[in-house]
Amino acid sequence: RGLPAFExxxxxxxxxxxxxxxxNDMSRFGGSPDRTIENSTSAELEAYDAGAYxxxxxxxxxxxxxxxxxxxxxxxxxIQVELKMHxxxxxxxxxxxxxxxxxxxxxxxxxxxxxxxxxALKREMPxxxxxxxxxxxxxKEQHVVWPTTWELFQKLxxxxxxxxxxxxxxxxxxxxxxWGDFKRAGYEVGIWTIDDPKEVKRYLDDGVDW
Numbered sequence: 001r002g003l004p005a006f007e008x009x010x011x012x013x014x015x016x017x018x019x020x021x022x023x024n025d026m027s028r029f030g031g032s033p034d035r036t037i038e039n040s041t042s043a044e045l046e047a048y049d050a051g052a053y054x055x056x057x058x059x060x061x062x063x064x065x066x067x068x069x070x071x072x073x074x075x076x077x078x079i080q081v082e083l084k085m086h087x088x089x090x091x092x093x094x095x096x097x098x099x100x101x102x103x104x105x106x107x108x109x110x111x112x113x114x115x116x117x118x119x120a121l122k123r124e125m126p127x128x129x130x131x132x133x134x135x136x137x138x139x140k141e142q143h144v145v146w147p148t149t150w151e152l153f154q155k156l157x158x159x160x161x162x163x164x165x166x167x168x169x170x171x172x173x174x175x176x177x178x179w180g181d182f183k184r185a186g187y188e189v190g191i192w193t194i195d196d197p198k199e200v201k202r203y204l205d206d207g208v209d210w
Contacts, residue, residue, distance in 0.1 A: 005078035005210070007111075008069050012089040017042030018066035018096055022084075029053040066093065070100040073107040082133070083112040087120035094124050105129065111167050111190075115159040122161065131190060132156070135169035146173050149181040163187070165209065170194045176206050183207065 009022045019037050026035040030053040037045065051061025066081070073079060083093065097103050105127040112118060113133040121130045134152060147155075156162070165188030168174055179189045190210040194200050204210075 004076070005080065007080040007082060008064075009082045009084050010066050010069075010093070011037035012085045012092060013037055013040055013042050013045055015041050016092055017045065018089075018092060019045055020064040020066065020069060066096050067099070070096065070103040070108070073100065073103040075107070077107065079103075079108045080131075081108060081110050083110060083114070083117055083121075085112075085117065086114060087116040090117060090120040090124050097125065109164075115155070115161050118163050119159070119161045122163075129164040129188075131165045131167045131188070132161075132163040133167045133192075135171075146171070149178060153181075153185070165189060167192055170199070170203075179208060 008020045010018050011021050013019055019042075021037050024036060025031070025033050026037075026040075026048075027033045029048075029050050031048075045063055048063055049060060050063045051058030054061075069079060069081065081093075083089065097108075109129040109131065110121055110125075111131040111133050112121070115132070118130050118132060121128065134147075152166075166179075166182050167190040168179055168182075170191045170193065174191060179191070182189050188209045191203050191208050194203065
């Protein structure tokens with residue numbers, strides 16, 4: 001469709017399959033809240049008709065796997081692969097990439113919120129860029145809490161990892177001063193998820209990388 005990039009979330013099934021799925025459980029697509037990618041086998045997930053719960057037009061659509069995503073890799077299209085997994089899943093990801101020489105570092109980048117996974121990626125697949133995802137969390141009084149940039153730098157220092165950049169949630173606090181601290185420290189900066197094209201342009205014009 002002429003888009004320059006797309007993003008997908010990858011989870012590991014019970015038996016080591018790599019499936020593209022966002023949510024923690026399967027309830028949004030008609031499954032049980034107790035059913036997850038992580039406690040399902042690859043055979044169960046491959047038989048699952050994900051499209052049937054979207055509409056008749058999509059009946060028979062199966063859940064994509066990492067191999068399907070990497071097969072789309074080509075010049076002019078950047079694929080961001082968000083790994084929703086622990087570091088133990090990285091060797092599985094590395095093995096799948098080895099089967100897709102087209103999925104080069106110039107065409108694919110990683111993002112994850114898990115610092116151990118970042119460390120594993122930088123060790124096992126050092127040529128690929130990796131972004132640390134960070135957003136808000138709920139405080140004791142059920143209000144949104146944003147860590148200071150100093151606190152985030154301390155987390156990275158304590159973990160002993162150096163991602164190529166950070167992916168920060170697009171909230172009102174996310175101004176040029178906040179994300180600019182990361183730029184000044186040598187990190188690339190991405191902002192997610194922004195659905196308003198005008199907001200996207202504003203961030204890019206201000207100097208955000210993506």
